Amino acid sequence: MSLHDDNKQGFIEWCKRGEPMIWMNAAAVTVSTLAVIGLLMLLAVRGFGHFWPAAVMQGQYALPGEASVTVLAERVESEAVPIEQLLSAGFKIETDDAFVDRELVKLGNRDVSGADFKWVISRYLNDISYPEDAVVIERREWGNFYGYLQAVKEQGQVVASLDDGRAWEEFQTRVIRANEIHEQIKKIEKKDIGAINYRLEKLRLKSRGLELNTSMAEGRREQIQADLAAERAELDAQYKVMQSELADLYRQWHRDSFTMKTASGQIKDQRISTVVQAYQPNSMNFAQKIGFYFTKFGEFLTDEPREANTEGGIFPAIFGTVIMVLIMSVLVTPFGVVAAVYLREYAKQGVMTRIVRIAVNNLAGVPSIVYGVFGLGFFIYFLGSEMDKAFFPEALPAPTFGTPGLLWASVTLALLTLPVVIVATEEGLARIPRNLREGSLALGATKAETLWRVVLPMASPAMMTGLILAVARAAGEVAPLMLVGVVKLAPSLPVDGNFPYFHLDQKFMHLGFHIYDVGFQSPNVEAARPLVYATALLLVVIIALLNLSAVALRNHLREKYKSLEM
Incomplete structure (x- = not known):
């Protein structure tokens, strides 16, 4: 036999052993x-x-x-573009x-220049430096402001300036004070006054309910x-007292102001109450x-x-995602x-049962937006409306x-x-040996x-597998939620200190x-793009944590009942 025949025979044996498929699977x-x-x-x-605090050039x-x-700005990204463009x-x-290199720089100062970002041609950007006294101010509105601090004022009077060298220290002290007052204002508005408004609304609804209750005695109703x-x-x-306290806090909050000079030399006065935080990135060391x-x-x-969700945090979105998945x-x-x-233990295994199984499997492939439309029409417009009329x-x-609201979003998901959990659980039930059932029945159970x-x-490990798949799909769904409860910005969390504490209707x-x-x-x-990446990664992490928790529970149950399968 020739060498060629030996190689051919070896290749055939290698294929028969299934090794090509193994390597293909490993590569995939x-x-x-x-x-x-x-x-x-x-x-x-x-x-x-x-x-990360980017340097300001x-x-x-x-x-x-x-x-x-x-130009006074942060460098965001650079790219090479065709000269024709x-x-x-x-x-x-x-x-x-x-090709010509160009850079996207963040100029800030939207209330001055009208735009946060600008593309500049790199070859025409010269005399670049990184001044240590350049200040970045993160504001509650209008985005960041870039410039140089000139003076700090209290009720219009200068209390510290660039000349006496105390401007930056005094500015930071008053920013901290303003943020503390802002937290007090937020507490009164959202917690204290919010609780009073909630109770006033409940009283209004009770009064309205008395008017609708025609069977109650007139004397009892008047009492x-x-x-x-x-x-x-x-x-x-109580509301008037809090309003007075709130007005006093607002006066204190708006007391201080500061003066900034832009890179072009324009002077702008602003209230310290608009500042979230201020820092000088070019003078910060690595630890800072x-x-x-x-x-x-x-x-x-x-x-x-x-x-518009391009600044600040995303805690309400994290909370809403987790609580919805848990309810679901x-x-x-x-x-x-x-x-x-x-379907597995009680239903007669005939044509009807097979049809039901086919229907369940088909439901798993229905587009999610269809479920959203169904939830909107059935749960909200029909069931929710009837609940409102009755209760x-x-x-x-x-x-x-x-x-x-939260309830209908959870029910829709x-x-x-549901088909995923049904299929996974039924497969788990099918894998349980028949002799275990017969042995239990023989012992008198x-x-x-x-x-x-x-x-x-x-079968509990299979149930957990179905739950894992359900969580993985539900946590990432968006289309049906747009119809049954999710909003761009929710003014309050669905959990608070007002009875019944957990508000499924919100x-x-x-x-x-x-x-x-x-x-x-x-x-x-451009300002929102980094938050899209960060939020996407956070969503992946949250789904992974929920799945890992379910996987850990599933593995525990599998080890617990492994001996029964042997």
């Missing part, structure tokens, strides 16, 4: 893993790098034939190169109305930058959004398990449950993920006892919808 897994790792690294670098920028302007856009560039009026008067008195980074990242996780899990698990148990007539025509004490515990924020809104509906795309 490797490529998929590298793709996921690359995606996570991209999200991490582009998103979490946003919180100052330079002279002048296009051919135009006057030079002073710039010439067609009206730039007068004199070069023989096919209750008098009690309600007395309680309302007491709440009104690390501390600043973690402070900003902590704010991102714990604060509320502002500036509580709803879908028992219904999915009961349906699977009936909340005093609130009509304002809906209570007849409007999108539970319905969406009823079918129900066998199911509860033997079958379901052993609308909520969601990380997936937040990504869509910031990425595609933001008026300031």
Whole structure:
């Protein structure tokens, strides 16, 4: 036999052993893993790098034939673009190169210049320096401000200036004071006054309910109305006291101001109450930058959004995502398990059962937006409206449950993920050996006892697998949520200190919808882009944590009941 025949025979044997398929599967897994790792690294670098205090450069920028302007900005990114693209856009560039480098810089000062970002041609940006006294001010409105601090004022009078060298220290002290007052204002407005408004609304609904209750004796109705009026008067008195305290805090909050000079020399006075924080990135050492980074990242996780969701934090979206997934899990698990148990253990295995199984499998492939339309039509317009008529007539025509909210969003996603739980649970039930059921019945247990004490515990890992798949799908869904409860900005969390403490009728924020809104509906795309990356990575992390918790529980149950399968 020739060498060629030996090689051919060896190749045939190698194929028969299935090794090509093994190598192909290994290659596919490797490529998929590298793709996921690359995606996570991209999200991490582009998103979490946003919180690092970038250096602020100052330079002279002048296009051919135009006057030079002073630029004070952060460098965001750079790219090479075809010269034809710039010439067609009206730039007068004199070069023989096919590509020209340009940079995106963050100028801030939107209330002065009208734009946060600007593309500049790198070759026309000269005399670049990094002045240590350059100040970056993060504001509650209008984005960042870049410039040089000139003076600090109290009620219009200068208390510290650039000349006496105390301006920066005095400015930071008063920024801290203003932020403390702002926290007090927020506490009174959202917690204290919010609680009073909530109680006043409950009193109004009780009064309206008395008017609708025609069966109550007139004397009894008048007595209750008098009690309600007395309680309302007491709440009104508390409200006036808090309003007075709030007005005093606002006067203190708006007391101080400061003067900034832009790179072009323009002077602008601003209130310190507009400042979230101020820093000089060019004078910060590495340890200070690390501390600043973690402070900003902590704010991102714990604060509320502002500036059309392009600034601040995303805590309401994190909270809404987690609480919705938990409610969905509580709803879908028992219904999915009961349906699977009936199909596998009790239903007669005939044509009808096969049709039901086919229908369940087909439901898993229905587009999610269809579930959203169903949830809107059935749960909200029909079921919610009927609940309002039956239980909340005093609130009509304002809906209570007849409007999108947390409950209907959770129920809709539970319905969406129900087929996954049913299929996974039924497959787990099918893998349990028949002799275990027969042994339990032979020992005198009823079918129900066998199911509860033997079958379901052993099938619990499969149930957890179904729940893991359900969580993974539900947490990332956006389309149906846009119809049944998610909003761009929720004024309050669905959990607070007002009875019944957990408000299933309230609308909520969601990380997936937040990504869509910031990425595609933001008026300031360049400012929002880093937050899209950071929020996307955070959503992946939250889904991973929820799944890992379920996986850990599943593995524990699998080890617990492994001995019974042997």
